[in-house]
Amino acid sequence: MLESLYLNLGQHDALSDAEKALLAGAMTFERHFATGQDIVASGSRPTYSTLILDGLAARYKVLENGGRQFTSLQVPGDFVDLHAFLLKTMDHGIVALSPCHVMFADHARLRAITEQAPHLTRLLWLDTLVDGAIHREWIVAMGRRSKTSHLAHLVCELFVRLQVVQRTNGMSFHLPLSQAEMADVLGLSVVHMNRVIGALRKVGVVSWANHTVTILDWHKLREIAEFDPTYLSMTREPR
Amino acid sequence: MLESLYLNLGQHDALSDAEKALLAGAMTFERHFATGQDIVASGSRPTYSTLILDGLAARYKVLENGGRQFTSLQVPGDFVDLHAFLLKTMDHGIVALSPCHVMFADHARLRAITEQAPHLTRLLWLDTLVDGAIHREWIVAMGRRSKTSHLAHLVCELFVRLQVVQRTNGMSFHLPLSQAEMADVLGLSVVHMNRVIGALRKVGVVSWANHTVTILDWHKLREIAEFDPTYLSMTREPR
DNA sequence: AAGCGGGTGCAACAAATGTTAATGCCTATC
């Protein structure tokens, strides 16, 4: 059941059986969310953190004018709100972008892990640090990349992250977002999002239909994106 | 000497004298950096983390076309690269935006803190989580705010953060960035950066000259920015 | 079968933003 979490945390450093047991012990109940449902509400003060077992979710904020911006995409094996364990108050919401199967980790038990299991604590901390590294990469993409490059970068990132948790199929992966939702990821209008996807298609690096993205030319895609996966910390070393 | 760090960490939860001593004990030597110097190089694998005692620094990435994007601004009391303690490899550089006085915390001693001082460990973890929260707010600003609102939001954020570490002077603070550097924060051209600063001046909410920003109308500025400081976690509560 | 709704795709035009270039004001330096 927690295989994705073990794959996710275990990509950075070895995870012992005892540590896996501690993680499993922190888990409480499971739940399913339908597409579009809020998994965590902005402003709430959760007493548990949410692990995605299956499905795709996103963090988002909404402005007064109604504009929505996604600040991250979360794949299976990700804690969507591990930060709330210490930040306490959610300053953003989390929405299910597909049917989501999740499991809740109790904050009191996470706290016990920080008291008794330093190495596992560091791995959980690291998980949130990688989150931050992804945020920084998104900031760079939004500020200084062309929109085509930004989208290419996102495709590279998602492919690599999904590969870690074994959610890719050859060079394809499932991406259930509508173009309107993609626009809220890149910070564009729907019309322009459509243009940018068209541009990536036109140069022949991806096919994109029926919510399935297939990378046709990884080398060229990576070049357009200037994608360097260093920020994902995928090397296994002592932490 | 470490007063800014204590103020920064202590804003989220009480910091005991024993914890202050542990932090002080993790520190090694100090150093000064001149404006424009790299404090940490991209791609390096530091064995210590850098605390800013005084001055302003920024994280940045540079793209192949020469474009630079700052991903954060760091004020006194901030660890600029605490994440490198666990991420190991720097995927971005850190540059001094003013003369910087810094002090280095040894990673081996930070690791000892994670083994022996769970509460302090959580506070350090929290510090990196607030970093992430700021990143998310920047993503929203870049994606969905008007440029004027983005700049207003940045001014609000910097004012509040500098106030915590007692670097404000009434409603003014020192901001040593040139407009070209500001453009690399907001992801704009220099010319447009100038237009946006002009727009904020024109509505009379700030004066901005000689690297000094003065907030003339906090209420209105906050309104333009839709600034809500929740994401900075400035409430003191058990963590 | 007809109608509805959501999503994609596209065209025409409007607005925002980038580029290039010029001007003027400082300050450091010789």
Added chain:
DNA sequence: GATAGGCATTAACATTTGTTGCACCCGCTT
């Protein structure tokens, strides 16, 4: 006190991005 360089500011023009509106397709319901 002359000069050069960095920076802020503005203008004119080019490019990118947003807005509005519509056509089309597909799955679903009536």
